[in-house]
Structure formats: structure tokens, C-alpha cells
């Protein structure tokens with residue numbers, strides 16, 4: 001195996017960006033798709049497309065089988081005890097909103113608290129601000145040290161008997177650091193709070209075992225694990241989902257409808273109003289099979305090699321400032337956030353784009369973290385299984401190019 005072994009699985013890399021080779025370094029935003037995922041979705045539409053759960057004809061029951069098969073594949077993949085605990089949504093954001101509009105509004109009262117780290121993506125922050133406004137509860141923040149590490153003292157201090165919900169990303173999308181999940185979960189449960197794990201950034205890199213971790217809810221998106229956009233997952237413990245009212249209402253989620261009243265379907269259908277994206281569910285199942293075939297161990301090894309190489313090369317330049325503790329190994333995921341002295345991150349990203357290199361620049365949907373770090377915007381590069389050391393070399397050449405454009409010698 002060399003570091004380009006997996007590149008050939010991804011058709012997008014056979015295309016150029018203008019005259020240039022595509023160097024895609026924005027995997028924390030979304031992954032590219034292996035051919036097997038594209039083919040699974042294509043086959044669905046060519047052979048099996050019909051509305052699931054509704055028709056008695058064969059095509060509809062095949063579509064239902066594929067959709068429910070994908071649900072079972074997700075349940076097995078994350079070690080959920082039952083596929084009834086897997087709700088398909090559009091993405092992580094919708095999964096978290098579902099909880100904000102149902103669970104949170106159902107349990108929260110004035111005086112209660114929701115605790116989240118300040119490094120959270122807006123998707124795991126704004127829904128809780130809204131739930132607090134609606135219920136009179138308060139949003140309490142955990143703050144890290146200047147390297148982005150959350151201490152045990154901070155967790156002990158902020159999670160208290162007032163805490164009803166603790167929601168955090170297993171891996172942060174800006175600094176690429178794993179959060180102290182076990183400590184947060186243990187402390188939250190010791191005060192009777194429920195735990196929501198935002199697995200958007202972790203699911204593409206490391207296994208999720210919801211039973212072993214003992215989280216109450218977990219949310220992730222298909223497109224950050226080689227699957228299609230438009231499909232997300234909400235896992236919930238059976239008894240919690242079962243007690244929750246519906247989120248969106250209409251077709252497919254009802255049991256019986258009268259003129260003035262309706263009763264609702266059992267979980268998970270109760271939370272899946274309207275025609276679902278069956279092709280995306282099928283694509284997600286193919287992505288799961290792809291990850292299983294490679295194995296998370298290999299995935300992590302390939303990504304760690306590229307990340308370590310990138311950290312080494314970027315740290316040679318005094319005009320690059322990297323954010324977050326540059327840990328490698330278990331706690332460091334393949335995300336590097338940095339600024340280039342004298343050049344705005346948007347200019348860096350635009351100049352790199354001329355060289356065929358896609359990186360992210362801005363606040364990364366984490367404005368409170370940027371405020372905490374006292375930096376308005378940064379550059380972010382993030383890697384996946386198809387990135388190579390040649391990509392990092394191209395990045396370095398591109399950064400030197402950007403420096404020259406802005407009048408620096410190097």
C-alpha cells in the first residue's frame with residue numbers, strides 16, 4: 001500500500017480543476033465519494049425507485065427493504081441495540097434541531113442548564129440557544145485552555161445538578177482535537193443529565209459504539225463519511241425516543257388521522273415525515289461497507305501519516321501560526337487550522353484555488369471559538385483517506401506562491 005492506494009476509488013480525482021490536478025483539502029466540510037457509493041445510488045434509481053412504506057406493489061416493497069436495510073446497517077455499524085433507535089434525518093444539523101424542538105422543549109424548565117463546549121459548531125449551539133429562549137433554561141459554556149484542551153476541573157465546575165443536557169462534539173471541527181468524552185459522559189450521568197454526542201467530525205475517522213460509550217443521543221451526517229449529502233442520522237436510546245413528541249408532521253409518521261386529531265406512528269417512523277431520501281440511505285449503507293472494507297485502523301494510519309507530514313512541513317515556516325495543541329496520535333484528528341502572517345485567510349484560499357487546491361477559510365461555523373481564540377478567521381486543511389504527501393507538498397508550494405503574491409520573499 002502506498003499513500004495513493006485509495007485515490008483510484010474516487011472518480012472525482014480523475015478530473016482536473018482547470019489545468020491543475022485537484023488537491024482536495026476540505027474534508028472536514030465534506031468528503032468525496034468512492035465509486036461504490038455512486039453506483040449504489042445510481043442502481044437504486046435505475047432499478048428500484050418507488051415510494052417506500054406506501055405501495056403494496058413489488059417495487060415499493062423492494063424500496064422499503066432497501067431503506068430499512070440501510071437503517072439496520074447503520075444500527076449495526078454504531079452498535080445500536082435496535083434499528084428502531086435509528087432515525088434518518090437530512091444531516092447532523094437536523095438531528096440536533098429535532099432534539100432541540102422535541103426532547104429539550106419537553107424536559108427543560110426555567111433554572112435548568114444545557115452545557116456545551118465553546119468550541120462547538122454552530123449546529124450544536126444555535127438549536128440550544130433557541131431551546132433555552134423557549135423554556136427559560138440557560139446555556140452554560142465549557143472553556144478550554146489556550147491549546148484547546150478541556151480540563152477535568154472545568155467539567156467538574158460547570159456540570160451540576162442544574163444540568164439537564166450535555167451536548168458536545170466528539171471531535172472539534174476547527175482544532176481537530178478529540179474531546180474528553182468519557183469524563184463528560186460520566187459527569188453528566190452522575191448529575192442525571194442526558195448526553196448528546198455530535199459525531200459529525202468523528203464518524204469519518206473513528207468507530208462509534210453508542211452502547212459502549214453510553215451516550216443518550218448521537219448525531220452525524222452521511223456526507224462526512226463518504227456517503228451522500230442529504231442523509232443524516234439521529235441515534236437515541238429507545239425509551240427516550242419513545243417518550244418524545246414528533247418533530248415534523250404529515251404523511252408517513254402517523255398511525256391514524258381524524259379531522260381534528262391524529263395519533264402517531266411508533267419510533268422511528270414518528271420522526272420521519274414525508275417521502276424519505278431512499279437513494280441517500282442506500283448510498284450511506286454503501287459508504288459504511290466501504291469504511292468496513294478499509295477498516296478504521298487503516299483509515300487512521302493513512303490519515304495520521306499525512307497529518308504528521310503536514311504538521312512537520314508547516315511548522316518549518318515562522319510565518320505560519322497553527323492553532324490548538326499539535327498533538328498527534330489518538331487525540332489529534334486530520335484537521336490543521338492556521339493563519340499566514342500578512343495575508344487574510346480568504347486571500348490564501350483564493351490563491352491556493354488558482355493552483356487547484358481547495359482549502360477552507362473563515363470562521364468554520366464556530367464564531368464563539370474564534371472569539372475565544374481572538375482571531376476573526378483562519379485557514380483550515382483537513383485530510384481523508386485519499387490525501388497524499390504530494391498534496392501536502394502542493395499545499396506548501398501554494399502557500400509560498402501566496403506569500404510571493406503579497407510581496408514576501410518567502
Ligand SMILES: Cc1ncc(COP(=O)(O)O)c(C=O)c1O
Pocket residue numbers: 028029091092093094121123124169171172173198200201221
Ligand atoms: C462538529 C460538527 N457538527 C455539526 C456539523 C454540521 O454538519 P451538517 O452541515 O452536515 O449538518 C458540522 C459540519 O461541519 C461539524 O463539523
